[in-house]
Amino acid sequence: MPGNRNAKGEQNKVGENMARPTKNGLEYFPLDVDIDQDEKLIVVIAKFGMRGFGVIVRLMMAIYKNGYYYHWTEKEQYIFSMKVAEPVEFVNDVVQECLKWGFFHQEMLDTYGILTSKGFQKRFELITNRRKESAIKPEYNLIKIDNADNNSINDDNNPINESDNATKESKVKESKVKKKNNIYADVISYLNEKAGKKFSFKSEANKKLINGRISEGRKLEDFLHVIDVKCEHWLNDPKMNEYLRPSTLFSQKNFENYVNEKSKKAAQVKSDIRDKEIEFQRWVQEGNNPDEFNWRN
Template sequence: MARPTKEGLEYFPLDTDIDQDEKIIVVVAKFGMQGFGVIIRLMMEIYKNGYFYSWSEKEQYIFSMKVKESVEFVNEVVDECLKWGFFHQSKYEQCGVLTSKGFQKRYLLAANRRKSVHVKPEYNLMEEVSDNNNEDNADNNLVNVDEVSAKTPQKKRKESKRNNIYVEVISYLNQKTGKNYSHKSAANQKLINGRVSEGRTFEDFIRVIDIKCEQWIDNPKMSEYLRPATLFAQKNFENYVNEKLKPISQKQSDPRDYEIALNKWIANGGDPDEFDYGK
């Protein structure tokens, strides 16, 4: 006999600062830790069931009995959670369930190794839902966990690539200037993002840093402007990146080198009038 398909989760993630979440902070402020405890127990019921909890009159009494609180108090907490968006108001009014996009997303990611894991179309709040509303095949509107898990690594790769350019560009600038700018700075990241969105590459940032360091590094006044706010600003970057690096100057020869070479030429039987130092 086949083992029945498991729907819910055995455990779920809980942020350490969940009591500061803007969707429940007012609820906690209004009902205290007693109300916070009710919220956590509701989350347990939701994840134990999967991604939603049917909030019928029967379930309200059963839940109240479990948490040893009055039905009236529990419903006051739920009403506040609906009001502030912790639970989705429309889905509760239409379907009588407590759910949210966050619950659904975390459930799908947690259950991504299971087969045929989906969100019912009538409860679905995920952006990945299919637009094909074929009435003959309700599965067209199911959200498959494979679709979500496949998109998540791609998103992570993009974020990783973006974070890398922050680190590499700012680190190179610090190395060239001896300064200590942060690649985590929102202002610095915004500047880099702006230039990347215009098609600029990592090599362009390095070129700008090299050019301006060559021009300004030995000038106490101008070296102050070797900073992201100046170098990567839109109004400056386009001009800076199109400037040219100075050609590497050839080391001036020592006059004595000419004499040494001439004497060596003569010693080897060469005619002084035919000596060419450039050869």
């Protein structure tokens, strides 16, 4: 009889392992400090204020919790409205304005009844680049994905290869390295986007530079600040543009100086952006066309 009990226990164990659901969503997602200045959201926030901004953030949470999209049928609309304690009419007004300005993809909603966008999908792919099961459904895919780049989960350059028989210790180690791998992708992708470059976050040389600055206590925001500042200085300078590269920006001798330089754009925004936002809100409330508002003067 004891033998039967052991066999039963093994069967239960196997059943539990087989029943464990595959995780599709994210545990966290990055939120830019100047998201309220995004050209796809600035009108929405101006029209609906902080209530609207709260709805947008909660929608982003719902999308990333699910992966890269969120079903938006009548049922989901009412459930979501109940969760955020806002009238469903108000929530739908915010969503419609987001669709109008391209924060969500209109065709995806019309065809499949989902809220998504190229940006959500790019970020999802970036964060989950080590998941074999994280591919976006072909019918939902708004980005062109190079499978060769995204499927090389266990290549020789990847520092996360551990034994397949993962112990608790190896899982903790893998989790730490996974976080580190995310910073490589975040930093290099941001540089590519801002400077129009095509550097690889898998490059060992780029990883070494980033690791060097991390060992000095630098964080993701420090790298992004350096990229922002030097793009302001060099992006439109033909002679200096070529130096918008990891070997220059993240070298030990340069980084310390660059990270302490102030962004002209940040200083300008601090001085007048609130006045401009108030002026813009009045402009919209008076029934004027948001596209015709003069942000410069």
